[in-house]
Amino acid sequence: MTKAAELAKMGEVLTNSQLSGRRNLFYNGNFQCWQRSTSETGLGASSGYFTADRWKADIGATSAGRFTMNRTTSTPDGFNYGLVINCTTTDTSIAAGEFLLVQQRFEGQDLQHLKKGSSSAETAILSFYAKIVGSATDIVVEVFDNDNARHICKKFTLTTDWVRYYFTIPGDTTGSLDQDNAQSMTVSFCLHSGSTYTGGTLATDWAANDNSNRFVGVDSIFSSTSNEFHLAGVQWEVGSQATPFEHRSFGEELALCQRYFYQYEGTGVEWIYCEGNTSNHKFWAFQLPVSMRTVPSFSHGFSHGTSNGVTISSIALLSSSDSRIITRVAYASANGSANTMHHTDGWNGEYAFLSAEL
Amino acid sequence: MSIKSAKYIKNFRVEDEEEVILEPFAITVNYQNGSNWDVPINTANTDYQAILEWVAEGNTIAEAD
Numbered sequence: 001m002t003k004a005a006e007l008a009k010m011g012e013v014l015t016n017s018q019l020s021g022r023r024n025l026f027y028n029g030n031f032q033c034w035q036r037s038t039s040e041t042g043l044g045a046s047s048g049y050f051t052a053d054r055w056k057a058d059i060g061a062t063s064a065g066r067f068t069m070n071r072t073t074s075t076p077d078g079f080n081y082g083l084v085i086n087c088t089t090t091d092t093s094i095a096a097g098e099f100l101l102v103q104q105r106f107e108g109q110d111l112q113h114l115k116k117g118s119s120s121a122e123t124a125i126l127s128f129y130a131k132i133v134g135s136a137t138d139i140v141v142e143v144f145d146n147d148n149a150r151h152i153c154k155k156f157t158l159t160t161d162w163v164r165y166y167f168t169i170p171g172d173t174t175g176s177l178d179q180d181n182a183q184s185m186t187v188s189f190c191l192h193s194g195s196t197y198t199g200g201t202l203a204t205d206w207a208a209n210d211n212s213n214r215f216v217g218v219d220s221i222f223s224s225t226s227n228e229f230h231l232a233g234v235q236w237e238v239g240s241q242a243t244p245f246e247h248r249s250f251g252e253e254l255a256l257c258q259r260y261f262y263q264y265e266g267t268g269v270e271w272i273y274c275e276g277n278t279s280n281h282k283f284w285a286f287q288l289p290v291s292m293r294t295v296p297s298f299s300h301g302f303s304h305g306t307s308n309g310v311t312i313s314s315i316a317l318l319s320s321s322d323s324r325i326i327t328r329v330a331y332a333s334a335n336g337s338a339n340t341m342h343h344t345d346g347w348n349g350e351y352a353f354l355s356a357e358l
Numbered sequence: 359m360s361i362k363s364a365k366y367i368k369n370f371r372v373e374d375e376e377e378v379i380l381e382p383f384a385i386t387v388n389y390q391n392g393s394n395w396d397v398p399i400n401t402a403n404t405d406y407q408a409i410l411e412w413v414a415e416g417n418t419i420a421e422a423d
Contacts, residue, residue: 046360046390181402281372294402298384299395316367317384317396355395358404 024246025111026104026187027054029234031071031081032250033257036353038071041088044100049357052083053257054104056357058188061097065089065192065222075232076129076162078245082232085191087134091222098194100221101142102231105358107293108147108177108184113238116145121171126187127242128165128234132158134227136219140190140202141167147184148175149209153202155217164233166242172206181293183358187236190214191221191229258290262354264325266302266347272329274336282329282336283318288354292322296354307346310335325354360390361412367396368422385409385419 033053040050044066047059051069066089075082085102115121126141142153154167177184190197193215200212207213221227233245248256264286275281288296298317311332318328336342366382384396387409397405413419 048359183404276372276375278375295398295400297395297397297403297405299393316386317398318367318369319383320398355405356403 022246023235023237023243024248025106025236026234027256027260028052028253030079030245030247030253031055031083031232032253034071034081035254035257035261035263039068040070041068043067043069044089049261049355053254053261054357055083056101056103056105058099058101058103060099060197061095061194063091063095063098063100063192063222064093065091065098065100065220067100067221072230074230076164078247079129079232082129082230084231085221085229087136087221087223087225087227089222090225091192091220094192094194094220094222096194096196098192099190099197099215100192101188101190102229103186103188104234105183106185106187107181107358109179109181111177111184112179114171114177116172117148117174117176119173121173122238123171123240124169124236124238125240125242126167126169126234126236127245129162129232130156130158130165131160131162131230132228133160133230134221134224136191136221136223136227136229138217138219139229140193140215140218142186142188142190142214143167143169144186144188144209145172145175145177145184146186147178150175150206151203151209151214152206153204153214153216155202158229162230162232164242168240170206174206189229189231190218193218193220255290258288259293260355260357262288262290262292262296264352264354266350266352268345268348269343270347272342272344274338274340274342276338277334277336279313279332279334280328280330281338282331282342283326284315284329285324285326286352288323288325290323292354292356293358294356295320295322296325296356298325298327298352298354300350300352302347302350302352307344308342310342310344312344322356325352359393361408361417362388362390363420364388364409364412364417365420366422382422
C-alpha cells in the first residue's frame with residue numbers, strides 16, 4: 001500500500017469507525033452517578049435498582065443469599081468509583097431457579113447502529129475492569145436480545161488484581177431490534193446461578209435462548225461471606241477493537257441517567273396551588289430536567305408536618321408526562337382561598353423520586 | 359420489588375365546588391420492602407407492567423377511596 005493509500009485508509013477509519021463520536025452504549029459505565037444510594041445492605045430478596053444509576057440487581061428464585069452493593073474508591077487508575085458486591089449471608093443449598101445478575105437494560109432505539117438481524121450486523125466489543133476477593137472467581141457475562149430471545153455468553157476467571165477483560169460479540173444476522181423505548185437488549189454479569197441455567201453448554205455463539213446454556217460454569221458469590229466482586233469501567237462499543245474507556249463529564253452522565261431515574265430535591269419554599277378551599281383541592285407541580293423514557297412512577301420522602309399554618313396529610317400522583325409532574329396535595333383540614341398560592345416551608349433537603357427504568 | 363398491595367388513586371376535577379370523578383391516572387403500590395410508589399397507568403411504565411403481572415396472578419387492585 002502506498003503512503004497516500006495508507007493515509008487515506010487512516011482517514012477513513014478515523015472518520016467512519018468506532019474512534020469517532022460517542023462510543024460507549026452503557027450508561028454510568030464508570031459508576032459516577034449514585035442518585036439512589038451509595039451503600040445498601042441486606043439485598044437479595046427481590047430485584048431492583050438500589051445503588052448506582054442504571055445498574056440493576058436481578059434476582060431469580062428466592063435465595064438465602066444476601067449481599068451488599070456499595071460504591072468503592074478502590075478502582076483502576078483513572079476511575080473515581082467502582083461497584084463492589086459483598087456476600088453477607090451464604091447460600092450453599094442452591095435451588096434450580098436461582099440467579100444473581102448485575103445488569104443493565106437498553107432501549108431498542110439506542111441500538112439500531114448494531115444493525116442486528118441484517119446481513120451487515122456489526123461486531124461489537126464489551127470491555128470491563130473487574131477483580132474478585134475470595135473463591136468465586138468465575139463469572140459469566142451474557143448479552144441477551146430480549147426482542148428475539150437470543151443470547152451469547154462468555155465465562156471469565158477473575159483474579160485479585162484489577163484486569164481489563166474483553167468480550168468480542170460478533171454481529172448477529174438473526175433477529176432485528178425494535179426501534180422504540182422498550183427493553184431490547186440486556187447485558188448481565190452473572191454471580192450466582194442454579195442448575196436451571198447451568199446444566200447445558202455455555203452459548204458462546206449467538207443462539208436462540210436456552211436457559212440451560214446461559215450461565216454454565218459460574219461460581220456462586222454466595223459460597224462464602226469472604227467473596228467480593230468488584231466492577232469498574234464497563235464499555236460496550238461497535239467495532240472489533242476495544243478502545244480506551246470513554247470518560248464523559250459528570251453532568252453529561254447524570255443527564256443520561258435522569259432519563260430513567262431522577263430525584264428532585266425540595267426547596268425551603270415550595271408552591272402549592274389551591275383550586276378550592278376544601279382540604280384536597282390542592283396541586284403541587286415541578287418540571288423534570290430531561291425527558292424521561294416514559295411517564296415515570298412517583299414516590300417521595302417529604303414530611304407531612306405542619307408548615308406555614310398548614311398540615312399536609314398526603315401527596316399523590318395526579319397527572320404527569322415524561323417531562324412534568326403534577327401531584328394532588330391533601331391538607332388535614334379545609335384551608336386556603338380558591339385560586340391562590342400557598343407555600344410550604346419544610347421540604348429543603350427532602351426528595352421526590354421519579355422512576356422510568358426498564 | 360415484590361408487590362404487597364395496590365390501590366387506585368382517586369382522580370377528579372372540581373366544577374362549581376363539586377368533585378367530578380374521572381378515570382384513575384395512577385395506582386399506589388405498597389411493596390414488600392415497605393416502600394410506596396404511585397405508578398401511572400401506562401403500558402410503557404415497567405412498574406405498571408409488573409402490576410399487570412401481579413393482577414394476572416390473581417391479585418386485585420383495590421378501588422380508590
